[in-house]
Amino acid sequence: MLFSVETEAIRVPKAAELVANRIRRAILTGDLKDGQSLPSETRLMEEFGVSRPTVREGIRVLESLGLITVGRGARGGAKVTRPDAGIVASAAAMALQTRGATISDLFEARALIEPSAARLAAQRRPKAAAEALRHHIDYELSVIDDFVAVTKAIAQFHTLLMEQCGNETLAVFGIALKDIFERSMLAAQPNMKPETEASRMASLRYGLRSHAKLADLIDAGDAEGAEAHWALHVGKAGRIWLKSVGATDVIDLFR
Template identity: 35%
Template structure:
């Protein structure tokens, strides 16, 4: 049952209503794409005013749990939160701590080699084909920084998704959602240098797939570790790694 307004302090009504609706959404009682009840129904459900209800909906919108649809048949529609929203919140926190791109790169170095090792026996020939197709798209998009970043981010999301570990999926996807646009921005000022870096990155990922497809996941893990260490050294020596982490754009 929704919380009764009589039991809540007035200043907390919107927050309490939002918490109740959040619980209903995350526990699956409202599915992605479904609309929440009408404002009139929810006002009666919670015993609150329209402005207080709209405050609750704004809280849910900020969480990425609803999107507001305008027009005659508009209202609050449920959606699953995008990783970009989580990444943006994490990036804001890291920005307040003055965390750097080099720190993010070193975090990758601790996680991703073990991820590669853990993929042994998990990738089918069809999935190798999907990963190679994404890299081919990235290679073709090197003239367009945004498109290139989209493809390389997709590559890492597919790769980590094969682990079937939702916590790891979130952490690695979040890191790359922050990391890829920052690297692209750092190279965008000199596209000749940027394209060379992109070519090296794609070639490295293709070699990684070669090793994994040959069944040598230990060598693939070692290559991943050495490649990430090479990138970290470049960031440190060039000064690129001193850049403070910034928030990525969120999905609309």
């Protein structure tokens, strides 16, 4: 035996995987732009020295990853699609549901992440972040009478905060969490305890005033104040929501 310790068998990638990896690298590095058409199958066969079935399998791999879209017919063909964090959200949602994650898990994660995003927004881009948040608050107020629309708008506010903090990793996490939160909140709606219209509107308006206060703190560059305020906000909002839907309910996002 060549090696004295047991080693795992080395897996040789299939030719289609190598083709997909080469094209994927070109997309992620920007050599292939969003909306750009891939070369023809014949051209790809020549460039990679592989068969047509291998090229087609590689294309299917890229399509499953959301990196290209394939049109059918005479004007069809494969076109590059900019990677979307929504893909991360869908994968994360399935993983969470498989692991039996609860709604309480989601709120706990958000309470740990978002206050730091508020601090970063106030430190790095206070004026731009505050302007974006205020613009969105105007939209929230415009749809406050529509439960579904305002629920989605509130979820989007949290995403926007993450996007405006100046950290791309947090921005991607924010988009993923937004999609999961939105689905879980809407899915949980039938299980919510009855609430009067006046009480619901009072809660919504209180929450939107808190959104506005966050924008003011960020605009002033008050990083500590923004972080502390948002920690209180997400903590209180989480307790209110969990009281309505149940902290231990398992997330079911695909019913």
